[in-house]
Amino acid sequence: MQGDQPPMTKPHIYKMFENVMDEKWKSDISDSQSGKIPRAMPEFMLDFLFMKYGLKTLALKQLSSLVSGLEKLVL
Secondary structure (H helix, E strand, C coil), X not given: CCCCCCCXXXXXXXXHXXXXXXXXXXXXXXXXXXXXXXXXXXXHHHHHHHHHHCCHHHHHHHHHHHHHHHHHHHC
């Protein structure tokens, strides 16, 4: 999945996760209030990226950059 995207920087990774978790929280509350089962995190993450970046290719590039950055943090 890495492709040719440069890894995200540590601050960018943290900010992205902060935004994702904020939106996931809002989505889970909304789903619960309307009687729906909240979406799983992987599904939500892709939907979040598609909504934020508009195009699937841009969302997948951001996801690739995020994964590369996470690998860099762990290794």
